[in-house]
Amino acid sequence: MAPKVLVSDKLSETAVQIFRDRGIDVDFMPELGKDKEKLAEVIGKYDGLAIRSATKVTPSLLEHATNLKVVGRAGIGTDNVDKEASSKKGVIVMNTPFGNMITTAEHAIAMMFAVARQIPEASASTHAGKWEKSKFMGVELTGKTLGVIGAGNIGGIVCDRALGLKMKVVAYDPFLSEEKAEKMKVEKVELDELLTRADFITLHVPLTDGTRNILSKENLEKTKKGVRIINCARGGLVDEEALAELLKSGHVAGAAFDVFAEEPATENPLFNLPNVVCTPHLGASTTEAQENVALQVADQMSNYLLTGAVENALNMPSVTAEEAKVMGPWIKLSEHLGNFIGQMTDDEPINAINILYDGEASTMNLEALNCSLIAGIMKSINPDVNMVSAPLIAKERGIKISTTNQAQSGAFEGYVKVTVKTPTRERSIAGTVFSDGKPRFIQIKGINIDAEVGAHMVYTTNEDVPGIIGTLGQTMGKHGVNIANFTLGRKEAKGEAIALLYVDDVIPAAALDDLKASGLFKQIKPLAFDV
Incomplete structure (x- = not known):
């Protein structure tokens, strides 16, 4: 039966067609995500859920998602998905971190131009019928030093674009190697050096405990006088109140923010300050980016549901x-x-x-x-x-x-090889995959064996004495159980020995009772495997 996917937010028809072309049964209901009660009523039918930001994947919704295997978010942010509850439910949460890289990087560059030349204020003034040419004195980007905090995917694109603008680029990123920095043609520096050297600072890191308020009051005060700061990454990376004070004092010449500590941002310390450019989280808002992330999430979800491939998962490798x-x-x-x-x-x-x-x-x-x-x-x-x-x-x-x-x-x-420790003992087993692609058990408790894995098996331990094979065979025969594979192993003659039987059917309780009654076995354990 084909996997079934629900698209509950506005994705492009092209993305929906990808599911259909891959043989996946898809229901496209782009307004359903806003109706949490109706969504809860139907979610139990679906293996996959494709969303943007309107649909909220909550613990309550997941309780109804009895068949759900994967949630795909077309975009980077997954604040609308409870990842811990999804993990407990066994649901993979995917996002699309690369579909809007270019768009976000370009927005950062655009914001840098805007704050360097005071374009929004000059535009508003001109629209108002004023001609304040002398009021809006800007600065060139050519020859200036750009400090990039976070030189990963998006930050790396910003570095490349800035070099094309003939800027000098210094980058702070603990994960950036000297070799990679040299290849990127940027100078790798520590944060304090970046703060004191940069004419412009742009942030491109996720919000974590390590990056929260990375531009704190203390760090902002270390910056070069006249610096301009751009944040198109995540709200919470900059102490907005401290930045507002430094803008008022003139230490910081300008700022351009697309993201804020609290969103939607209806009020903020940076609002209505001169030479502060603000946009409502537009980093990924281009036609191309919205299409790219939709296509990407459809591909990723299809790959997982059809082949088991896991791409860009946030709660699984x-x-x-x-x-x-x-x-x-x-x-x-x-x-x-x-x-x-x-x-x-x-x-x-x-x-x-x-x-x-x-x-x-x-x-x-x-x-x-x-x-x-x-x-x-x-x-x-x-x-x-x-x-x-x-x-x-x-x-x-x-x-x-x-x-x-x-x-x-x-x-x-x-x-x-896996070894498990309990309060009283250790148990170990090892296995390999042969050239035929079939898994084999090759060692149990340090005893070498070669056992094919079957749906129904029985494991026994005993002393290495005559009669074990006969007793096992006769008992299985007596109860109508056919043996598909029989493996024996021992550490040494007359020492500890084991047997592992692969049989065609579930072993009756009466057969296990007969084996116990023989007195030959220290341990008898029926096993079941999903093969």
């Missing part, structure tokens, strides 16, 4: 379509390993999980493999858990998760 093809068997293996451990430890709490990736496995997207493996473990606690919600559930339970990766160390080109 991204997996490209190419990675999904290669990693599919490894993701499934990780789930099986976790599921095995989870079923074996369903009677006691888990304190810690250690995951070892060897060889080929260590070169893959480990975050995605981690999520799959943790989901496999957590399913023994909550069958509705998935790759999105599992890490959050593990964190809430105080489970410590560690990861180790290493170069190829044995006969296999790569393998994954």
Whole structure:
């Protein structure tokens, strides 16, 4: 059955057609997002929800979203989506951070021109029939130093455009390497140096605990006299009251803001000050950008629902379509390993999980493999858990998760090994993917095996004595259970041994009782896997 997607905000018809062309059943109801009660009534039918900013994805809505797998936001901001509640529900939240990069960067450049030449005030004056040519004395951009705080995607475009305007560019960004700065033809500096050197300062960072009020009163006072400040990134990056005072004193010559600490901004300390240009969060407001983000979100959601590829997710590691093809068997293996451990430890709490990736496995997207493996473990606690919600559930339970990766160390080109610690013991299992693409269990409790994974299995431990194979075979035969695969392993002769049977049907309780009654087995555990 084809996945079903609801578009509840205004997306372009071209974007809606992308869903249809990919074979996805789509309902286009662009006004529905404004009616939260009606949206709650119908959301249970859909696998995907494509939105802009009008639709609010709340915990209340998610309670009704029984089939929802992905929310796609056409745009960057996802303040209208409760990401924690979505994660708990197992719903991926995607945005489109690259569809409006050019548009936002161009708006920052436009704002810089506007404040340098006092264009809005000069326009208003001229419209009023005044001819105040001498009042609006501006400054050139050529030869001036632009300080860019945040030289990522949008900031990098601003740097490039500024160089084209013959400006000198200094950039502060903890994640910018010297090599990348050299390639970009900008000078990498610390924040204090940027503040003292820049004639113009533009911000291009997200709002985080580390960047909130990055231009605080203290930092604003360090700036060069006559500086002009542009913020087209996020409200809250600048102390607006402190900036207003420095504008009044003349220390700051001008400011241009597209974003504000509180939006919609109906009043603000910067309003009605001379040489302050304000726009109502227009950074992404161009025809091209709105179309780009709509097309991008339709592609991303389609890719996920049809192939499992995860792009630009905010609550799960991204997996490209190419990675999904290669990693599919490894993701499934990780789930099986976790599921095995989870079923074996369903009677006691888990304190810690250690995951070892060897060889080929260590070169893959480990975050995605981690999520799959943790989901496999957590399913023994909550069958509705998935790759999105599992890490959050593990964190809430105080489970410590560690990861180790290493170069190829044995006969296999790569393998994954998981070790779980409980208050009383450790359990471990390892697996690999063979060339046929099928996952295999290759080690349990340090004992080497080669076991295909089946939907119905039974695991036993025993002393290495005669009669084990016969007892298992006869008991399964007695109860009409066909054995598809039978794997044995031991550490040493007459030492500890294990058996792993892959059978065609669920093992009857009577068969398990007979095995227990034989007295040959220390442990007998039926297992189930989603294959």
